[in-house]
Amino acid sequence: MQKIKDERLQLKNLKNIRVVFIIQTLGILALLGYDLFTKGLDGMTDNPLWFVFMISVIVNAYLSMSISVDHEKAPKSPLKGLYVSLSIVGVLSVIVGMLVSFSEGQTIWNGLLIGGIIFISFLVPVLYIYKLRKDSWDEEMSE
Known part of the structure; x- marks a missing residue:
């Protein structure tokens, strides 16, 4: 072929x-x-x-x-985007962890486990986007 x-x-x-x-x-x-x-x-x-x-x-x-x-039209600061994304993911995982731990029949360990899983699950795409934006930013700055 x-x-x-x-x-x-x-x-x-x-x-x-x-x-x-x-x-x-x-x-x-x-x-x-x-x-x-x-x-x-x-x-x-x-x-x-x-x-x-x-x-x-x-x-x-x-x-x-x-x-x-x-x-993206204008390259965004990759570090600022990383901080914002990590803040949102952190707050989201803490809220979900607290809601799980305060649920009937659940312990604080279950809340910590679910919150940690959510944080790690969202951390991977956040870091991937950061890497892509950083590469794009470096390419724009070198031109």
Whole structure:
């Protein structure tokens, strides 16, 4: 198979891949919806398609982050954005941790665990966006 060199054909190929991805995602959502109605939430999340769907959503989100940073009009200060994002994530994780620990039947350790998981889960994308913005900032400053 030869590599496509014509830009028009490359763009058409990318559009075809996008259509196939949309159809595939709708099919996965339909199967998961069927499992949700027939087996409930636990049955849906036990289905291996759930993991395929979650992985594809996460990969798509990370790929979209790099495009959104490249599309920003004026380069933002990466350090200021990092501080703001870390503050928001910290406050959010503390609030959720407190709400969990004050819930009936929950301990403070459960609140700390859930708050810590939320903080770490949001920390990875925040640091990734910081790296992308820092690279873009460094590239703008070197020009």
